[in-house]
Amino acid sequence: MRDSGIDYEQVFRALPGSVALLRPDLVYVDANEAFCRMSGRTREQLVGRYLFDVFPDNPNDASATGMRNLELSLRRVVATGERDTMALQRYDVEYPDRPGEWDERYWSPVNVPVLGPDGSVVLLVHRVEEVTELIRAKGGREGDHAKVLEAELYTRARELQEVNERLRQAHAREREVALSLQAAMLPVPGPVGRSRVAVRYRPAVGALNVCGDWYDLAELPGGRLAVAVGDVVGHGLHAAGVMGQLRSALSAAVRVADGPAAALDALGLYARSVEGAESTTAVQVVVDYDSHTLTYSSAGHLPPALLHTDGSVEFLDQATDPPLGARPEHIPRPEAGTTFEEGGALVLYTDGLVERRREDIDTGLRRLADCLTRHGSADAERLADTVLAELLPRAGNSDDTAVVIVRF
Known part of the structure; x- marks a missing residue:
């Protein structure tokens, strides 16, 4: 080259x-x-x-x-x-x-x-x-004492490796528990509202990297559907536990709140009492099938993608606010809306899908939009599989990834 x-x-x-x-x-x-x-x-x-x-x-x-x-x-x-x-x-x-x-x-x-x-x-x-010759030369110059030092160095290195292996095994056990907890709290949904919905969750690779991503689907009065995704800062079993608390709280709040912004307001107040919930991001979207409208609000989360029937992709970024607990005082969150057509799709996701090291986030968003445009005619399940196959690294990702696709 x-x-x-x-x-x-x-x-x-x-x-x-x-x-x-x-x-x-x-x-x-x-x-x-x-x-x-x-x-x-x-x-x-x-x-x-x-x-x-x-x-x-x-x-x-x-x-x-x-x-x-x-x-x-x-x-x-x-x-x-x-x-x-x-x-x-x-x-x-x-x-x-x-x-x-x-x-x-x-x-x-x-x-x-x-x-x-x-x-x-x-x-x-x-x-x-x-460093073989260095060790041999050292032994030749300094005799038995150098050999003793050499053996001690090698023994200490072996002991360190054994400690690292035990730590790896302990982290692997924690990972298994966290993944089981996540699987229990993130079940595959059945039929939801009037939509065909596909959900995917891919845990991070590596024993240390189980994260706190979640999704939630809730049927609301009037035939509406509430869809949310969120991402807890941190890794491991604690992050998975925090994720469970926040997911349950938002699922309850959206059922009684006056819109997605009010639901995130309630979640933000609750998050202040949960250790480890600070700086969690979340986005809540409410689908109204009768009016063909989407109402949404975001707490520092990446914008949902709305695939239109002409193949164009609109990112819902007009109601973005800081993550949970980021402000010292409570301020009502913004809310925005848009319309959708029969045959379109709504895609919510966490940052593991689009963020890459040393790459601007807009590059990842363009990659997502391009994938949706090219495969926009696929059903929800096939589209979800295709999005993961095209956007996730082949060797696995160092961050969790949650994806929810709602086909209208």
Whole structure:
């Protein structure tokens, strides 16, 4: 690849550091000359092969953990889209010309994601610094004392890895509980009002990232339908618990309040008494089938998308106010309305659908509008599946995503 006269492929080959490129499935795409020299493998022996087929753990060492630790790091980078600097690893390597004989090696790896246009991880940059000779030289100069220090360092690194693994397992258990709680509070709805409704909820990838997204549907007097989505700040079991309280409160408020703005007013007052509810965003829309109107109000949430029958998309952004609890004093929230046609669709969603790192939010909104325009003739269920398939990163998202589609 060339840009402004710079041959980046040659730059990659000449890098003094040992660097390899991996696909998300951990197959080698490329390796520079320094990496080949360090690993004792040619580029042809690496490219196209699975990482751990080339570098398995030493089968003669029952305590070997290098392969497992490296795989956990790489999988974590793929799942979260965030770089990971690993602790010092002992990872023995088989001599390429002496099968069955293994060389004791020490490495310091850093794994960095390369993101595609949709925010998903398309490549992994695997940079490795070898410190084997440093440790060996240290042992030669300082004798047994250096060997003791070396062993102590390695033991401490192993202990740290074990602690991290226990923490990961604890977070995984918390994630399972939070997901079960969310599933219990976010059931798939049956027939609602006069509309065909599809709902989707996709939890964030990674043990730490269960969030507090929710949706709610409520039938109101006069054949109207109330639709809401919201997003609690924070992660984990506590966020899921706060989500449940706020969802229930808004579902009750919209049944008795005079419109969506009044319902969010009541929710905002209630949120002040719920620890962790500050800065929650929510949007409430009321569908009136008799008048073919939508009335809506937003507490800092992303605007719902209204798909018209001509394929155009209107974002409902005329009644946006700060999130819950953001103002020191209570001020009535704004409310706005618009009309809809039979055959159109209303789409409510949380930020996991459209927000990406290092990308302006308008880009995500345009991506959503384009998807709705191209697939606007699909029924609610197919449209919901298509929206998730096109907009969510292939490797999963680091934020929860809730989507509600109402077909008129």
